[in-house]
Amino acid sequence: MIPLLKNSKNQLITGEGRYRSLLKMGCSYVACLTIENLPPEVLRAYRIADNQLTRSTEFDYSTLKNEFKFLFDYKILGTDIGFTALQVDQIYNYKN
Structure with a gap:
């Protein structure tokens, strides 16, 4: 797991x-x-860059479909982990 980054005031x-x-x-x-001693402008720039990098990540939909099926057995739904219902349907209907 990728750890969360926070400042010395426990702000993400x-x-x-x-x-x-x-949660x-x-x-x-x-x-x-905990990240300390960086100017606020660097932290703000890093936050934007981090979000942009994760947005450009592509999933292997076949693997994701299998993971969703596995998680479903444990009552964890795709919508519980940040996907919309439409995205979950598209992933379940994905054909290799």
């Missing part, structure tokens, strides 16, 4: 979506790294 720098997903799944512990 990156990982808001991961944090919310973990929804009932996790009581979340790995975090």
Whole structure:
């Protein structure tokens, strides 16, 4: 798992979506790294860059479909981890 990044005041720098997903799944512990001594403008730029990089990531839909099926057995739905119902349907209907 990629740890969340926070500042010395325990404010998240990156990982808001991961944090919310973990809370929804009932996790009581979340790995975090504390970033100190960086100017606010660098942290803000890093936050934007981190979000942009994760947006451009492509999934292997065949693998994702198998993972969704596995998670479903544990009552974890795609909508619990950040996907819309439409996206979940598209992934379940994906043909190799």
